[in-house]
Amino acid sequence: MQLLKDKVVFLTGGTEGIGYECAKTYHKAGAKVSIITHKEDSLKNCRMQFFNDDIHYILADVSKPVDVNRAITETLGRFGKIDVIHNNAGVSNPSKTVCDTTDEEWDKVFNVNVKGIYHTTKYGIAALKETKGTILNTGSLVGDIGQELHAAYTATKGAVNALTKSMALDYAPFGIRVNAVAPAGVWTPMLRRWSNQQPNAAHIEHYLDEIHPLGYCPEGDVVADACLFLVSEHARFITGCILPVSGGAELGYRRYMDQPSAKDGIVLPVNSKAK
Incomplete structure (x- = not known):
């Protein structure tokens, strides 16, 4: 069954990592997908692997209102x-x-992670009202639990959680649902490159497996499957939900004595999402 047959998905950050897995999953489910990225090389590489008449690529920066308006x-x-x-x-x-954190660094992460949502909603809401559509935000588990040495990033993901719930209330009268997914660790090309550069790559892989009670760090397809559910009619009575796709990483007391940390000079990548 194609859960998104004849649907149109506007997907930002869709050429790498979790976004790319979502693009493939949405298309397989019957959707036409407009994939937005600000990375020209990534767009070209993705187009070579994943292209047909139902896929449309747009080079645009979500932090820039003119770009988003044009993409919509x-x-x-x-x-x-x-x-x-x-x-x-x-x-x-x-x-x-x-x-x-510098002013420029702070502004950049907020302009992309939070203001990007503001821009797509501002310029896309009229179209969603016509279709009684849905909005999905990619958050992160750290938006709830925090993470050392990623203050600005975790602040944006906490903002995404609150924004998702407020938007769900604002747009419910129009039949528009608004939800978010909150992954923990996810294997993406970015995370694999990072882990292979560490002095003890095997230890890093063990650590990333162990932070998830289910026993492994997943690939991006597990997040894509959750996203497909939330944007489909199967989730038609779900709105304002921040859905953990985390293998239980937020549960219990799981700080291991041998885990890498800032004191070891190792900074783990957040949410493992290549954008």
């Missing part, structure tokens, strides 16, 4: 409607405390 207009011109806006684009840098 272009998607409507190509496919005629928008049923789903999935705000997946995001950045995780800098890996710093609040005091060490």
Whole structure:
């Protein structure tokens, strides 16, 4: 059964990592997908692997209102409607405390991770009202539990959680649902490159497996499957939900004595999402 047959998905950050897995999953489920990225090389590489008449690529920066307005207009011109806006684009840098974060770094992570959602909603809400569509935000488990040396990033993901719930209330009268997924560790090309560069790559892999009570760090397809559920009619009475896709990483007391930490000079990548 194609859960998104004849639906149109506007997906930001869709050429790498979790976003790319979502793009493939949505398309397999019957959707036409407009994939937005600000990375020209990534767009070209993705297009070579994943392309047909139901996939449309747009080079745009979600932090820039003119770019987002153009991308929404272009998607409507190509496919005629928008049923789903999935705000997946995001950045995780800098890996710093609040005091060490510069004004420019702080503004960049908020402009992409939070203001990007503001832009897609502002310019896409009229289309969603027409289709009684849905909005999905990619959050992170750290938005609830925090993480050392990622103060700005975790602040944005906490904001995404609150924004998701407020938007769910604001747009429910129009039949529009708004939800978020909150992954923990996820194997993506970015995370694999990072782990292979560490002095003890095997230890890193063991650590990433062990933070999840289910016993392994997953691939991006597990997040994509959860996203597919939330944007489909199977979730038609779910809104304002922050769905952990974490293998239980938030449960119990799981700080291991041998885990890498800031004191060891190791800063773990947040949420493991390549954008």
